[in-house]
Amino acid sequence: xxxxxxxxxxxxxxxxxxxxxxTLSLGDSEIMALLGENGAGKTTLMNILxxxxxxxxxxxxxxxxxxxxxxxxxxxxxxxxxxxxxxxLADNLTVIENIVLGTExxxxxxxxxxxxxxxxxxxxEAYSLVINPDALVADLSxxxxxxxxxxKALYRDARILILDEPTAxxxxxxxxxxxxxLRSLTDKGLSVIFISHKLHEILAISDHVAVLRRxxxxxTIQTVxxxxxxxxxxxxxxxxxRPQLESMEPGAPILTISGLxxxxxDKLPLLKSIDLIIHAHEIIGIAGVAGNGQVALADVLSGLNxxxxxxxxxxxxxxxxxxxSEFVARxxxxxxxxxxxxxxxxxxxxxxxxxxxxxxxxxxxxxxxIINKKVAIDRAERLIDSYDVRCKGPxxxxxxxxxxxxxKLILARALSPKPDFILANQPVRGLxxxxxxxxxxxxFAARKRGAAILxxxxxxDELLSLCDxxxxxYQGELSPALPASSRTVTELGLMMAGQAVQPxxxxxxxxxxxxxxxxxxxxx
Amino acid sequence: MQIELxxxxxxxxxxxxxxxxxxxxxxxxxxxxLWADVPVLEAYALLFKGAFGSSFxxxxxxxxxxxxxxxxxxxxxxxxxxFYNIGAEGQLYAGALASVYFGTGLxxxxxxxxxxxxxxxxxxxGGALLLVPVLLKTKLKVDEVVTTLLLNFVMLxxxxxxxxxxxxxxxxxxxxxxxxxxxxxxLPALLTKGRLHAGLIVxxxxxxxxxxxMRFTVLGYEIKAVGFNAKAAEFSGINVNKTVVYTALISxxxxxxxxxxxxxxxxGYLTLDLSPGFxxxxxxxxxxxxxxxxxxxxxxxxxxxxxxxxxxxxxxxNIPTYIADVLVGVSVLAILVCVMLTQYKIRFRQ
Numbered sequence: 086x087x088x089x090x091x092x093x094x095x096x097x098x099x100x101x102x103x104x105x106x107x108t109l110s111l112g113d114s115e116i117m118a119l120l121g122e123n124g125a126g127k128t129t130l131m132n133i134l135x136x137x138x139x140x141x142x143x144x145x146x147x148x149x150x151x152x153x154x155x156x157x158x159x160x161x162x163x164x165x166x167x168x169x170x171x172x173x174l175a176d177n178l179t180v181i182e183n184i185v186l187g188t189e190x191x192x193x194x195x196x197x198x199x200x201x202x203x204x205x206x207x208x209x210e211a212y213s214l215v216i217n218p219d220a221l222v223a224d225l226s227x228x229x230x231x232x233x234x235x236x237k238a239l240y241r242d243a244r245i246l247i248l249d250e251p252t253a254x255x256x257x258x259x260x261x262x263x264x265x266x267l268r269s270l271t272d273k274g275l276s277v278i279f280i281s282h283k284l285h286e287i288l289a290i291s292d293h294v295a296v297l298r299r300x301x302x303x304x305t306i307q308t309v310x311x312x313x314x315x316x317x318x319x320x321x322x323x324x325x326x327r328p329q330l331e332s333m334e335p336g337a338p339i340l341t342i343s344g345l346x347x348x349x350x351d352k353l354p355l356l357k358s359i360d361l362i363i364h365a366h367e368i369i370g371i372a373g374v375a376g377n378g379q380v381a382l383a384d385v386l387s388g389l390n391x392x393x394x395x396x397x398x399x400x401x402x403x404x405x406x407x408x409x410s411e412f413v414a415r416x417x418x419x420x421x422x423x424x425x426x427x428x429x430x431x432x433x434x435x436x437x438x439x440x441x442x443x444x445x446x447x448x449x450x451x452x453x454x455i456i457n458k459k460v461a462i463d464r465a466e467r468l469i470d471s472y473d474v475r476c477k478g479p480x481x482x483x484x485x486x487x488x489x490x491x492x493k494l495i496l497a498r499a500l501s502p503k504p505d506f507i508l509a510n511q512p513v514r515g516l517x518x519x520x521x522x523x524x525x526x527x528x529f530a531a532r533k534r535g536a537a538i539l540x541x542x543x544x545x546d547e548l549l550s551l552c553d554x555x556x557x558x559y560q561g562e563l564s565p566a567l568p569a570s571s572r573t574v575t576e577l578g579l580m581m582a583g584q585a586v587q588p589x590x591x592x593x594x595x596x597x598x599x600x601x602x603x604x605x606x607x608x609x
Numbered sequence: 610m611q612i613e614l615x616x617x618x619x620x621x622x623x624x625x626x627x628x629x630x631x632x633x634x635x636x637x638x639x640x641x642x643l644w645a646d647v648p649v650l651e652a653y654a655l656l657f658k659g660a661f662g663s664s665f666x667x668x669x670x671x672x673x674x675x676x677x678x679x680x681x682x683x684x685x686x687x688x689x690x691x692f693y694n695i696g697a698e699g700q701l702y703a704g705a706l707a708s709v710y711f712g713t714g715l716x717x718x719x720x721x722x723x724x725x726x727x728x729x730x731x732x733x734x735g736g737a738l739l740l741v742p743v744l745l746k747t748k749l750k751v752d753e754v755v756t757t758l759l760l761n762f763v764m765l766x767x768x769x770x771x772x773x774x775x776x777x778x779x780x781x782x783x784x785x786x787x788x789x790x791x792x793x794x795x796l797p798a799l800l801t802k803g804r805l806h807a808g809l810i811v812x813x814x815x816x817x818x819x820x821x822x823m824r825f826t827v828l829g830y831e832i833k834a835v836g837f838n839a840k841a842a843e844f845s846g847i848n849v850n851k852t853v854v855y856t857a858l859i860s861x862x863x864x865x866x867x868x869x870x871x872x873x874x875x876x877g878y879l880t881l882d883l884s885p886g887f888x889x890x891x892x893x894x895x896x897x898x899x900x901x902x903x904x905x906x907x908x909x910x911x912x913x914x915x916x917x918x919x920x921x922x923x924x925x926x927n928i929p930t931y932i933a934d935v936l937v938g939v940s941v942l943a944i945l946v947c948v949m950l951t952q953y954k955i956r957f958r959q
Contacts (some may be wrong), residue, residue: 098613389843410846419844427844432837441834441845444827455825
């Protein structure tokens with residue numbers, strides 16, 4: 086008998102059928118992967134299970150008992166625990182306080198933690214989840230925070246654990262640790278639903294895979310019978326081939342960063358004397374765990390932060406005191422990390438967003454005052470067409486587009502002026518396979534025509550397949566950029582964790598030579 | 610209970626929203642009228658008659674709407690860029706002070722120069738006053754709600770001091786008021802009878818001008834962009850602080866013009882009761898208009914009709930004029946709820 090079963094679950098939002106009679110079952114001690122692109126209906130299904138939504142049709146059974154629809158309380162009581170992608174922890178409380186939060190009665194006079202502490206210690210031992218209960222959550226690493234989230238669910242006696250994109254924020258080593266934890270949980274009889282779109286992880290951890298596409302289950306297979314390409318094809322509906330990097334000789338230096346340092350508002354160092362030269366026809370990748378200076382580096386390279394020391398030169402001309410508009414005007418294209426918060430203004434129309442970077446240019450406005458709407462609409466139509474943006478037209482509101490289409494708009498705005506240097510910060514985060522392939526193609530096309538590209542990413546596979554050279558950023562320090570072909574995931578993973586940072590040769594020596602293949606191998 | 614986004618908003622539903630809101634307001638406020646022991650229908654009939662029932666009533670409603678349009682526009686522009694200017698009241702008095710300073714004899718020009726000149730100095734004074742909170746916000750991140758609000762009281766005390774002291778009109782037989790605006794500075798009357806003055810034209814022109822700026826210009830684009838998403842605007846190369854400063858100058862300027870219009874169009878001189886809270890009601894006008902500059906005109910007319918009608922009603926039956934404030938407050942809430950219901954629907958769980 087299965088522990089959890091979905092029977093013919095259907096959920097409609099207006100004309101959209103988010104879940105179309107989904108039937109799935111999960112047994113004891115099993116790890117089921119739920120695979121699907123954004124908008125395939127994974128989150129909707131989990132929200133129905135967790136009682137956030139009520140299904141229009143169908144039912145859910147746990148241990149043969151019908152789960153009352155629309156009640157989160159009932160779901161938790163039945164043993165469902167959810168670990169969200171974005172953690173729901175209070176930074177200023179300790180681990181144990183976060184874990185018991187919400188389980189106590191509001192009418193207690195005082196907090197009695199002894200019972201909770203005992204339970205927590207028992208849990209820690211049973212599942213070999215090591216964590217100091219009195220540590221402040223603010224001081225924990227991302228991997229540890231995730232462990233706290235899992236313990237939060239276990240503390241509520243969860244037997245079915247749902248993990249929504251759990252590896253998005255982890256280093257490869259932390260991911261390994263998570264998988265070990267998950268195995269020890271299933272050994273104790275727990276069942277796990279693992280939501281992801283990273284195929285290699287699903288292949289590594291799950292027992293069987295359910296693939297969702299456009300609200301429907303397109304297949305359920307045993308993981309042992311699955312392979313990467315087959316799953317990708319099931320998920321997308323057609324074979325998707327990610328473009329391959331063509332080998333190309335680097336050209337003249339485009340952007341030179343020397344001795345770049347920046348500090349936070351409270352004077353903590355964010356970037357420590359970074360040196361890097363990016364040449365034409367070259368993609369350099371910056372690997373690193375989030376929070377190691379990527380944001381500070383991107384802020385400087387997109388013109389947002391002018392309070393840095395060191396020098397930034399584009400074509401041997403300094404960029405000191407230049408803001409975002411001047412960056413764009415001088416030939417720098419920028420793809421921001423957060424496409425919703427920074428990239429596009431959701432409440433504005435598509436045509437408006439496509440002129441935001443050159444409002445006062447001759448093409449866009451008359452006398453730098455009155456917007457030439459006709460020209461702007463023409464531009465929007467042209468870009469929508471050439472960047473294949475799926476939308477109702479230039480007058481559509483931007484926030485109505487999918488993440489992939491918003492990213493295409495950002496690419497259109499950043500790349501259509503043919504910039505010499507491109508800063509691509511997490512350009513495919515959260516995108517589905519088709520959109521990822523598209524973004525990669527566009528970056529390759531830019532490289533081919535002679536652009537210099539800096540790619541910041543937390544996804545090592547992406548970096549290894551896209552970059553000519555890769556550097557690792559750790560606590561504000563940048564390692565030398567060495568040829569991607571000489572790098573391995575393990576090595577990069579260790580460097581991202583701050584271990585075994587190799588003795589670096591003097592940067593000048595490395596960068597003075599344009600022929601990097603030679604310099605790179607020597608350094609290793 | 611769940612709130613869900615509607616697939617589309619039908620025209621009928623969108624058109625019905627304001628009507629439903631007005632109806633809901635009347636129903637809710639009838640409880641207070643019943644409490645005052647007055648027949649509800651009679652009270653509302655008196656209110657309606659007092660606002661629209663005669664040419665005198667209509668003229669009064671229009672006259673009262675002039676400062677509301679201008680302060681409503683001031684608030685709408687500022688709120689568009691998410692600069693929460695609650696200080697239109699103080700900026701109105703700043704404009705009034707400027708018009709009195711220049712308009713009571715210091716300068717005398719032909720009427721077609723003098724009137725625009727007074728409007729200009731009033732706008733500058735209102736804008737200059739708002740510059741203080743703006744700089745505090747952009748330089749030191751001081752919350753503008755607090756500073757703009759508190760400056761209102763500073764301005765009121767300032768006016769109080771001036772009209773009791775140095776600026777008191779010696780001819781006013783001891784009343785605390787300033788001297789009168791010179792004849793050439795007075796906004797001409799629009800109709801032979803009644804108090805309706807050229808301020809109405811100024812307010813309507815201002816509404817059209819603000820609408821055009823917001824819709825067609827780079828500055829309008831930047832104001833909207835900063836309001837919708839300041840981080841994205843900054844990333845695109847828009848100077849956020851500069852945009853907020855321009856927004857504040859426009860916003861304070863409009864409120865300052867409201868002060869000039871009241872002094873030079875209606876009262877003729879400055880007293881401490883020049884504005885019965887026009888600056889605060891401007892927030893309600895702007896919210897009612899959903900920050901759209903052209904919608905500010907009907908919104909201001911609607912609220913002024915409530916105030917004028919309630920004044921008239923309270924003279925006829927035993928209901929205090931404060932009922933107008935309740936009606937205005939409830940109607941703003943009702944409109945906001947009704948507009949939300951055109952875009953969302955509420956589903957109750959079984």
